[in-house]
Every structure is written in C-alpha cells, then in structure tokens.
Amino acid sequence: MSANDHTQLWIFGKMKQLLIHTVLILAILLVVPTANSGVLPFDLTGFLDVSYGSIKFDSRDQETYKQQYSVNWSKTYFRNLRLRSNYFYSKYDVLQNSDNTAWKEEQRPTVGLTWSNKHFNLGSTASYKQDKSNSAILETNREDFSIYFKSLSEKYPKLTLRYYWDHIYNEELAAARNTKENKFQAELHESYKRSLFNYSFTRRKNNNQTNNVRTVQYQHSFQFRNTSHFKDSKLMLSTNYSFVHSAQTDTRPVAGSDFIFIPFSEALYKETASVLLDTLQRNPSLNDGNSENPAQPLINVGGTVINQNLGIDFGYPEDISAIYLYVDRFSDNTKDFHVYISSDNYNWSSYYTGPDVEFNEGYNRYEIVFPSVKTRYIKVVTSGISNFDPVLVTEIRALAEEQVDVDTKYNSSSHQLNVGSRYRLTDKFQSSLNVSFQHQSGRANDADRDNIYYALSSQYTQSEVVNHNFLWTQSYQLFNGAALDISSYTASYLLLLTPIQRLEFSFATNYQKDFIDYDENSNNLSFLLNTKGTPLTNLNFSGEVSYSKYNQFLGDDQFDTWNRRLTLDGKITRTLSMILGWSHRSTDTRSLDTTTTQTQYRASIRYRMTRTIFMRGSIQLNKNRTKYISEEFQLGWNPSTKLSLSGQVQSQDDDEMFKTTKYNAQANYKLRGSTNIFASYFINDLTEAGGEKTTSVRVGIRSSL
Template structure:
C-alpha cells in the first residue's frame, strides 16, 4: 500500500462525511426488519480496528466494509435487483502521517424473464478515492442483453456493454472508453448445428489519443454421424473467421504498448531454471478483474509463482504487465527469465524496473530488450498483503507511432474426430485439425495442421494399454517461421487388486524449427498406488528423462523418484508424508544438480474440541535450501466461542525468511454475527525488512 502523506486536519475533515455514510448503511442494515421493504433485502457489515508497530513505526487503521443487496419480483416475469458496497480504510501513523482510501460501488439490474425471451440490463458505478486526490478513479459499466426463446426458430442473443474509466484528478494517468456489441444466431437441425457470431468493439484511450476498432465475424457448422450399430462415430466442423482491426494514433516516436502472443503460461516451481510452464487460457482472456482459475496467489508467503507467455517464435519484448484482483505490496520483487524451448530457463542479465500501478491494479515490469520465444516473471519476495490473486498478463514492446494501421485476418478451420469400436476390448480414434489463414496481418495467428491416432486395448479386466501418435505444425507466415512437433506415447495400466495398481508410461517428442531439429525429449515413468491395510495408502514412482538440444547446445539427463502416503494411525491421529528426489546431469561439463524434497503433515485430535495440526517441508539443491514449518492449535471452547494459535517459519540459505506467530478468538453472537480478535507477530530475517506486531478486533454481521 502506498503511503500517501497528508495533514491530520485533512484526514479528520473527511471523517464526518465517511462516518455519516457508514451510519446510514448500518441503520439500513439493522433496521431492515423494522420496515416493510418489499422484496428480499440482505447485507453484510465488516468492521475491523487494527494496531501494529515495528521498530520504527506505529500504525492504527480502521477498515469499514459494508454491502447491501435487494431484489424483488414485479409480476410473473420481471425482477429488479440493486446493491451497494462501501469500503473505507483509514490509517494513522502519527503526525502528518494520516491517510485513507475509499471505494463506493452502487449497482442495479433489471431482468424480464418472458417465456419467449429474456431481456436484462445492468449498471455499475465504482468510485475510488484517497485523501490527497492522487486516486480519484471513476469506473462505470452498462450492460444490455437480449436472448430469444421461440420454439423451432434460431436462438438470437444480442449483448451491448460499455465501460469507462477516468482518473478525475489526472486524466493523463487513466481516461478510457470501451464499447462492445455482440450478436449471435444459433440453430440446431437434426445432427447439424449452425452458429454465427458478430462482435464489434471500439476502445479509446483519451490520455494517449489511441483508438482501436475491431470487427469480428465467425461462422461455424458442425455435424455428427453415427452408424446404425453405433460402432462408428464421426464429428466434423467447419469454421470461417474474418477479423479486421483499425488502430489510430498520433505519428511520431516509439511508444510502449501490449503485443500479441500465442499462449499465456503458468507453473509453480521453486527452482525456476528447469521444468516447463503450462498453458492457462484465463491469463489472456482479456478480463483483468476476475481471478484466474485455478487461482494464482502471490500474497503473503506464496513465492515462486512462474507466470509467462509463449510468443510462438523468437521476438523482442521489453516488459510485462501482471494484473491483480486487489491492491498489492508496492515492494514485491520479481525476477525475469527467458527461454527458447520452455524447459531450460536463464535469468536476464540486468535487474528489472518494477512499479505497482494502483490505477490499473497491476505490476509494471520493464527491462532491457530481450529476444526470446518464452519469457516469465517469478515473484521472489514476501507480500505484505495476505492474499493477492492474478487476473491477467500482458507482454510489452516498443512500436513506432503511425497515423493509421489496419490489420485483417481470414481463417478457415476444419476439425474431424472419429472413433471406431472394433470390440468391447479394442477402440481406435483419429483426430484431424487444420487452420488456413489466406489473409493474416496478426503475428499470433499461425496456420496450423495437426493429426493424431490412438488405440486403446483392454487385454483383460485388469490390464489395459494405450498407444498414440501425434504430429503437426504451426506456421507464422509474417516472419517465415514454422514449428513442427512429432510425439509418440505408450501407457500400460495394471490393476491386479482393488487396492493395488501399477502404470507404465513412455513417450518421445521431437520439435523442429524451420524443418531443422531443435530439441528432443524422451521419458519413461513407472507409478504405483496401494493400500497396505485399512488406513494406510502409499504411492511411489520413478522416472527417467533424456532431453537433447541440437545446434551445439547441451542436453540434460534427469532421474527422479517420489514416495508419498497418507495414514490414519488411530482415530485421533492422521498423517501424510512425501519424499522426492531429482538428479539432473547436463551432457556438457556443467555441474550436476540434485533436488530433494521432504514433507510431512499431521493432524491430532486431542479431545472432541481441541485439534493440533503440523507441517514440515524441506526443498534443497546445490543452490537453494528452503524449509517451511507450520504448527497450529484450534479449540472449540463452546458452540459460540472458538480460538486458536499458529506458528509459521519459512527460511532459506540465502538469508530470506520469516517467523510469524498468531493467536485468534471468535465469539458467535448469532447465526450471522461474529466478533473477533487476533494478534500476530512477524519477524523477517532478510536485511531491509522490519519486525511487526499487530492487534486486530472487529465485527462481522449480516442479515
């Protein structure tokens, strides 16, 4: 949180207005049952007072979070909804160190749910401000939607959405307007389905005088064929996509702006130097407000989150935008890595410039220009905010300002999927996908061709095998680059007992760039699960991976094994444990790397109301040794009164770590009302971080 200085008089002058609004909302919530308000009214109140101190600073804060929601039917078809959320955070840090920030969010919705159609509209307004006016952000949203329900006729769906965001104090920081109109027509006839979708949008950044207009048409036809015996099933589809985008901006020098990429990537990896990242579509869906699923948390002690992009080919990049669902720690550090194969990663030579942009709730990470196909950012520091979820990632590069630019793309996509059942023991599938782009001005829209063949054979009730082959390519015509991949895999599953199973998998994958072999991966994995007796489950696996890189680059050989289990030792004691080992030996004369992981968790039920939990984890290799310990006790003293305490320790051999002690107590006044209090003490071991202790008390209630 950025500390915004202002006088105590200014802070106190704002207080009456905020307290008046707070009192009004409280009276509305508490008095809802005393007045005959039509419809259904619900709400929540969260009040929290906190006092904290460090070696050099004392801080008091008051958090007020109120929300109320109302809905009521009007006749058989119409429903009205309204909501109001108010959030206020006031902080006192001594003379001339008072500041506050506030957010008010009213919303309304109209729904006409007719048997023949659904018509709805919604409006939302979000006002964010702080004491010195550096944040005076107003965001407004309007949505209108219509969907037909006429039997036997095509389904029509039309939606309009308008958004605006303005920082009234300084429009040069943020002043944008966005409009989007989407219409679709869907019709199903026997085994065929037809779908047409049109999307028109325009975006205007008044601060930079940038205008972008986008028009997209998509037509899709699908067909399903099944033989009389149902042994053969063929699914086919054809899609035509035409998109045009016009960009208008002043001519002149170069500017930094987001650039397109092929895929957004993510993985949790404590080493960051090896292991691939996985594709996560939600990181690049254009929604910067809703957290990605599965969630990516960079709050508190959630370090080593690897977030990156795949451009599809080697290109220049100079920065990353990483969006969050709420304001985050201004001092959080990120390390940047690049790769050309999504397996071996190298840190960039210079330190990046990192700024948290409160107006966009994102990290602006800039660095010297890099030339790479893959790039990722890894958070390497503790976050003072306990929970912060990632919503989006954007890549940034310099582009030359030009007056107007119009880009177009037309693509034809054909998909074919077939399955044939030879017998109840043998099934084969074939898939084919082709994308042709006769017109393509977008660098992230390649021509594609992929096909695969797989066969599943059940030898008996306990033994099954699967063999698959896949090949294909991505061709980027703008830069004359072609990525080709060929892979073969085999899986064997053996279930001799209901409580015991084995699996064997082997695969080989070869990648080519412009028809030249670039890298090759061969691996084999043996896995087993078993229950030795009731209450004890064990799992073990051993793997071998041979990774070859061509063009004079060194390869890697990796051996690994992992053992894990969970046990209910008694009715009051349960535990889980794991041990992992990975040895990576480069082909060239570079040092061998060995990674070991140990972990154990246990749960102890001392009495019917007292529970103990513990966790210990160790991760180490030749470079890094990281240990984590967490122990907690919970006590349900009565049906209304509960309490507990926790100790958490995280430290590595580089001197980075923390000790945290917490204690908490909750008293349940009613089914929806609780008062709470907690104390925490945190000490950071690395230089520049301070020891802090805090006490917090508050009320959560609703109706």
C-alpha cells in the first residue's frame, strides 16, 4: 500500500469516527436542554471538543485528530442523598510523514455519593483512569477511592475525617510505574469568641513497587489565633501560634546512593529574558502537591517557548542535585534547560549550561540532573524547541543525591509565634508593631535555624492633601553555627500628596543593609518620585524617576541605577484609543567602570471602525546592545451574532540574533447555545531563529452542554 493510500485510509477512518461522534453529540444536544429544563428527573451536563488539523513542517508533514467528551449526571434522592457520575474521554492521533502514526487515549469514569443533613456530611468518590498509547511505556491505569466525614454541629468542635487510596500501574510494562498510596487525615476545628483552635493529623503510606521503596509519613499540625480590642477599639492585639511536626521513614532493599526529594520554602516563576538580573515571583501552585493539573498562571514549556524561569527558594543554603518538572502531558527530550543560582533572588549566575535532561514517560516529568551545588536560590531556564505544544507545568520538585541506609528517617518541626499590635492615637495617627519568631529543625543540620522579625510602622494623615508613612524592619536568620547567620534591616519613608482631585504625587526613599555572619554584605539606598493624574476627561498620564545606589562588599559589586518612565493613556475619539509609553534605564557599574543603558518605546492603538469591525495593534522597541522590535496587529469582524472572524500577525526581530513571524486567522460560527464550529489557519516562521517554518490548518466543533 502506498503512503498516499495509507494517508487516505487514515483520514477516512478519522472522519468516520468524527461522523459517529457528531451524531452522538447532536443527540445529547437535543436531550440536555430537556434535562436541564426540569422535564427529566436528573441533571445532565457535559462538553465536547472535536477537531482535525494538518501541519506542514520544512522536513515533514503531520496530521492530527483530537476529540474530547465529558458527560456529567447527578440526581438527588430522599432530599439528603445525592448520586453523581462523570465520564471523560479524550483521544489524540498524530500521523507523520504519511506512515508513522502515534496516538494517546484517556478515559476516566467517576462515581460519587453524598449524604447531607444538618448534623454532618458523608461522601465517597471512586474513579478509574486509563491512559493508552502506541507506546507501552505510556500506558497507565489509575484507580482511586476516597471517603470523607464532616460534622456540622455548632455545639461541638467540628471534626473532619478523610481517607484516600490510590493505585497507579502499567499492565504492559510494570517497570515503568507501579505505585500504591493511602492517606488518612483527621482535623479538629473550634472557635470560641475571638479565638480559633485547629489540630490536624495525617498519615501517608506510599509503596513504589518499581524500585521497592516504601515511604511512611506522619504529620501533626496545631494552630491558635486570637484577636482582642481594647480602649474602645483604639488598641488591637493579635496572637498567632503554629506548630508542625513531620516524620518520614523510607525503606529500601539495599543501602546506596539515591536521589531524595527534599523540601523547600517557596516555588518561584517568571517569564523573562533577563536571566542574570531579575527577581522571580512566588507561585504556590507550583508546590501544592498536585502534579496532575497545570499550575496557574499557565506555564508552557513546549514548542518554541523559551525564557521560562522556574525556581526554588529553600530559605537557607541547601545541597541540590536535580530538579523535576512535572507536566500535564507527554513530551520529548528536545527541550534544553540551563541552571542558575543566586543568594538574593536578583543577582543570578550561570551554574551549569548542559545538565542531563531526560523526559520520564511513566511520570510525565522532565528530570534535570546536574553536579551537586549548595545554594539558597536555584532556577532552570528553558531554551530549544520541543515537538509538542503546549506542554504545561504542573509541579516542581527538588532532589539531592545522598547515601542512604536500608531504613532512612527524616524529621522536621517548626514553631512560629507572631504577635501584632495596632494603636490609633488619634484619627490622624496610628502605629503598629509586629514581632515574629520561628524555630525550624529539618532533615539537614543547616535547616536548624531561628528566624526573628520586627516591624514598626506609622501612618500620619496630616490633611486631605498630605499623608506620611514610616516603616522600619529588622530580621535575623540564625543557623546556630551550622551555617553563616544572615541579618538585615530596612528603613523607608513614603510621602503622598494630592493637591487636586485629579493629580497625585508620591515620594519614597528606602535604605537597606544586609549582613552575613555580622559582616556587612551589601547596602542599598534608593529614591523614587512618582506622579499620575487625569488632566482631561479621557487622558491619563503617569511618570516616574528613581535612583538606586547598591554596594555589595563581599562580591565587590557596586552600581548606580537610574530609571525613568512616562506613560500616556487616552481616548482620542469615541472609537479610537491609544497608549504611549517610554522608559529608560542606565546602570553604572563602578567596580568595572562600565555603563549599560536600556531604552524602551511602546505604543498600542485600538480602533473600532464600525459596530462589527475592530482593529488593534501594538509595537515595542527595546534598545540595549541590540535593537529588539516586537509587533502585534489584530483585525476582528463580527458580520452577525453567530459568525466571528479574526486575523493576527506577530513578529519579533532582534537585529543581531533572530527574527520570528506568526500569522493566525480564525473563524467561529455559533450553532446554538454554547455550541460552536471553528476553523483556524496558522503560520509560524522560525527559519531566521534556527528553527523551521510550520503551516497548520485546524477545523472542529466545541460545545459546553
């Protein structure tokens, strides 16, 4: 059979499936409105997403067929008993070069039962998830069961009990994955007047039959909070105490070297090309224990997406040998990652540019391994091109390579006490004082530390025009001789002026000193002047000038930085609006006697030509050592309430490095309700950036029922 015949048969088979599923969905479309209107004695909802696509690369052709369905059913019996069920089905087929077929299929039925009354809630859920593909390594089955109880009585402390059992395995290839886990959790909650008490206990047992490692973990947690008011509420006192203790035992067949998951304080993330000088932001969803659902905001590490900075803050210097990035779907080994380390989450240095990167198909994760390093902050930055897009990050984990015994035990505990007060001396003046003490002990000696923090702030409203704010903080991280102690203090002042209703000025100054083992490590003095206003009804402006003088003595880094920024935002006519922006940054590195500058110009426009046609565009020019231009233009047309058309062009041009261009056209037609037929045409030209040119067409139907 020729390649062309094979392609025709493949397409014919997919179109046949599409026809069958479309008939099924149309039947559901007719039934669901009837169910939701109350004619049927149950609730029925769902969604569908079916599409076919054709992609042409420079070196190969690819055709894809995607289908997703979900049906949800629920019914209430005897007023208190509610049954529910869900069935989800997804399949993704890929045909490359007319004869190489790859596919992945997922189906997940779920049933649940809830019994509710005024005294308690009792519920249970069971589900089965099956993933199949053309590769035996990717075939996994997941069975899970959970049951919970929650008391609702106001007379007694509220009790919550949960039990969860989970089994993930590969029937065809047991070495790929076979893990069993069960978890029990009990929580007691009580509030009395202005006080709150909470205690929880968790026991988790995991049996990894792939490597014969068994883990048993216990955790106790206690929290107490109280808030009191005195002197006609002029004085407020708050107290918060928490205690957490964890104990874990790992059992292995033999002793030896192994990668061990290690805890950390915060997960960090930012999409930025300034990999050496930039601050990553906290992202709790990257460290919430959920490796199934994508983190928020969505972090795509697939396709041509680069400069995704994913990091970890341990809270203290820690040894680390690997980072695991869990993703929501299958990917490949073509993506590259570079490793950077830092002591302050701003000044980053390249540590390792060629780590070993392996995509583990059994766990859907990138395993990034590098020589062990001791650092507080570490991050990996994406580069290169992946054949899969999108690939969304769900979780980040840290690992250390250690010599472990047959039975290895880890213990960690934390005591934290926060005491705060706020006193309103007059209607114009109030002050607050906050003191925090935390003692932590962990799996490593360096984790045994005391954190002490003080903060004193005052707010003075001199008049309706003038406001003053003062802040002083001091913090200590004491490692009791196991590591160098860290301390810092900050003093800041903020002045707010509002001379007229539409005009505001602010002036701020900040001074910070950091010490390592009581030797001054760095200091930073900064000033900022900001103004914003609305001189005309449809015109807004803002401007800012700031200066920072930074000295790092142990690293011999001294630099002065000036920042200037101006933004205009206005509505020129009823149908035309525009935003103009300019910023300039100059940095004098005194230790190297060098000066670097970066200037940015931004402009965006939005124009509604008619009631149904609109245009918008933006252009951004960055001038550093090179010129970088980013442009985006979009045209939209809604000829009717059911039909919408749009087109978009995006380009990025670095005059010495690369140039990329993207074209996108979309059409969407509304059949009824939330059911839509869509079509898209997409061109992505990466030939001048070391990649290739791709052209894709996709058509399909999408609906929420």
